[in-house]
Amino acid sequence: MDQSDQAGGTDSGSAAPSRRKDARRNKESLLEAAAAVFVTSGVDAPVRDIATRAGVGLGTLYRHFPTRADLIIGVYRHQVDACAEAGPALLAAAPTPHAALRQWIDLFVDFLVTKHGLAAVLRSDQAGFTALHDYFLDRLVPVCAELLDAAVTAGEIRADIDALTLMRGVGNLCIGAESDPDYDARRLTHVLVDGLHRPH
Amino acid sequence: MDQSDQAGGTDSGSAAPSRRKDARRNKESLLEAAAAVFVTSGVDAPVRDIATRAGVGLGTLYRHFPTRADLIIGVYRHQVDACAEAGPALLAAAPTPHAALRQWIDLFVDFLVTKHGLAAVLRSDQAGFTALHDYFLDRLVPVCAELLDAAVTAGEIRADIDALTLMRGVGNLCIGAESDPDYDARRLTHVLVDGLHRPH
DNA sequence: GCCAAAGCGGAACAGTGTTCCGTATCGTCA
DNA sequence: TGACGATACGGAACACTGTTCCGCTTTGGC
Numbered sequence: 048m049d050q051s052d053q054a055g056g057t058d059s060g061s062a063a064p065s066r067r068k069d070a071r072r073n074k075e076s077l078l079e080a081a082a083a084v085f086v087t088s089g090v091d092a093p094v095r096d097i098a099t100r101a102g103v104g105l106g107t108l109y110r111h112f113p114t115r116a117d118l119i120i121g122v123y124r125h126q127v128d129a130c131a132e133a134g135p136a137l138l139a140a141a142p143t144p145h146a147a148l149r150q151w152i153d154l155f156v157d158f159l160v161t162k163h164g165l166a167a168v169l170r171s172d173q174a175g176f177t178a179l180h181d182y183f184l185d186r187l188v189p190v191c192a193e194l195l196d197a198a199v200t201a202g203e204i205r206a207d208i209d210a211l212t213l214m215r216g217v218g219n220l221c222i223g224a225e226s227d228p229d230y231d232a233r234r235l236t237h238v239l240v241d242g243l244h245r246p247h
Numbered sequence: 248m249d250q251s252d253q254a255g256g257t258d259s260g261s262a263a264p265s266r267r268k269d270a271r272r273n274k275e276s277l278l279e280a281a282a283a284v285f286v287t288s289g290v291d292a293p294v295r296d297i298a299t300r301a302g303v304g305l306g307t308l309y310r311h312f313p314t315r316a317d318l319i320i321g322v323y324r325h326q327v328d329a330c331a332e333a334g335p336a337l338l339a340a341a342p343t344p345h346a347a348l349r350q351w352i353d354l355f356v357d358f359l360v361t362k363h364g365l366a367a368v369l370r371s372d373q374a375g376f377t378a379l380h381d382y383f384l385d386r387l388v389p390v391c392a393e394l395l396d397a398a399v400t401a402g403e404i405r406a407d408i409d410a411l412t413l414m415r416g417v418g419n420l421c422i423g424a425e426s427d428p429d430y431d432a433r434r435l436t437h438v439l440v441d442g443l444h445r446p447h
Numbered sequence: 448g449c450c451a452a453a454g455c456g457g458a459a460c461a462g463t464g465t466t467c468c469g470t471a472t473c474g475t476c477a
Numbered sequence: 478t479g480a481c482g483a484t485a486c487g488g489a490a491c492a493c494t495g496t497t498c499c500g501c502t503t504t505g506g507c
Contacts, residue, residue, distance in 0.1 A: 067504055070454060093494060104456030109496070170367070170423050208438060216435040219419045223370050235416040235439070238408060242442025267473055270485060293463065304487030309465070 074111045076101040082122045089163035090119055115168075116179035123162065127186050130154055134190035144197035145204060149240050151194055152217055155187065156236050159221040166221040188214055204243040213243075274311045276301040282322045289363035290319055315368075316379035323362065327386050330354055334390035344397035345404060349440050351394055352417055355387065356436050359421040366421040388414055404443040413443075 065071055080101035084092045094115070098108040112118040134151050141147035159166045168176060169183060192210035199206045217236050224232035265271055280301035284292045294315070298308040312318040334351050341347035359366045368376060369383060392410035399406045417436050424432035 065453080067453065069503070073455085094496090095494080098456095105458095105496085106456055106498080107454075110454075115495090167367075167370070172423065172426050208434070211429070212431060212435065215423070215430055216420055216438075219422050220416055222419050222422060223372065223415070226372050229411070230415055231412060234408070235412065238416075238442035239435070239439050240442070241444075241446070242438035242440070244441075246441065265484080267484065269472070273486085294465090295463080298487095305465080305489095306467080306487055307485075310485070315464090 070111075073101070073103050073107055076103060077108055077111055077118070078121050081118050085119075085122060085163065090115075090168050091164050114175040114178060116176050116182075119165070119168070119179055120182050123165070124182075126158055127183060130158055131186045131190050134194060138194060138197060143203060144194060144201050145240075145244070148191075148194040148198055149237070151190070152236055152240060153233065155214075155217060156221055156233050159218065160224040160232055163225050166218050167223070169218055170215075170222060183218075184211065184214065198243075203245065205245055208243060213239075270311075273301070273303050273307055276303060277308055277311055277318070278321050281318050285319075285322060285363065290315075290368050291364050314375040314378060316376050316382075319365070319368070319379055320382050323365070324382075326358055327383060330358055331386045331390050334394060338394060338397060343403060344394060344401050345440075345444070348391075348394040348398055349437070351390070352436055352440060353433065355414075355417060356421055356433050359418065360424040360432055363425050366418050367423070369418055370415075370422060383418075384411065384414065398443075403445065405445055408443060413439075 065074075077097065081097050084097050084100060088096065094108060095105065097118070098105050101108070108118075112121065130151075133154055134147075137147040137151050137154075138144060141150060159169075169180060188210045191214050195204070195208075195210050195213065198204045216239060220235050220239065221232045224230055265274075277297065281297050284297050284300055288296065294308060295305065297318070298305050301308070308318075312321065330351075333354055334347075337347040337351050337354075338344060341350060359369075369380060388410050391414050395404070395408075395410050395413065398404045416439060420435050420439065421432045424430055
């Protein structure tokens, strides 16, 4: 897992990196610790565990990441961005837009099901998680919309499901997949995507 | 909402109703209070709220319902049973097994999306919720399997999705539907069920 | 080296689930 | 009817978690 410059340059809009070296180092430690703890205990892991592993106090954690969502975004931003960027490439390479959509959704599903509890928390209505929700949606929905539009234009699929709804559906289908070998989220998302096909 | 004899006769396997009138009355009060609180605050409502509304102590609540899942089952048992019983009737009445399946799933979806947070907790991996999970599955999966089998036998749908997987998928698609008017769980489940159609 | 600004740590608070046990109530039997 | 054992009651107390707050420390610029 690589998040070597989360605290650094490419922050989209948020606060500039601190001038103080210790602050930058702590933020880095927190991201590393969070990534490790997320793997073992899921994204719901106690905040204290993360602070302890990072060797910082709770106040420090909360200053750098006011909500758990900020921490999760920090840890997974790179992977989400990579997924977003894969969309146009797939569209160019795949035989049909529908095939591209299917492959892109596979990518998204693979990402989600390997992050213990992420799909669930993405769906959470708890206050404070809207930032997480919004980040994922801002980044991925436009890509999904592009693929969807292409498939609609090609006459491959029905037009009454918008990108947001589809993304939420796919995200929901991934909930719990990581902790239950009998539940095949990938196959179900395939069925869902198949169901988009124009009835004829 | 009617749960007038939850404490009474048709308990499948669990403890016999208490000989003491106060105990029976308290159990009844708790079910009523829980039903009311679930409507306003969701199935995640604080246990204390339920005990307070029922006018009993926490110990009493926990004695009658050792886990939140037991309480939820108590409150919704009748509706789950009704849904289960509707399956064969639909199969007999609908023009095709696939149509029956679709209607039955609509029934299930309507039930879930009107119970604030139920779908989410159904999917929860937290210890103690397995009883809830199991109750729903024990009751509904056989019905779903019957509908599914009929549709497969009729050659209407693919055979590689089992009832359990489908039920989980549908349940997942319902998560969050009650709190977000833009998310159309019913339509998505239709797409999913459409996707079951044999590719030709 | 000095100092204001920035950041740090963790105690303290608040909300929740869960346990436990002294006390009150019930149903029964003499 | 009165007494007695079984049953159930209530809520204080504990454990765990998220979140806030503030006195103290460290840093970087002068």
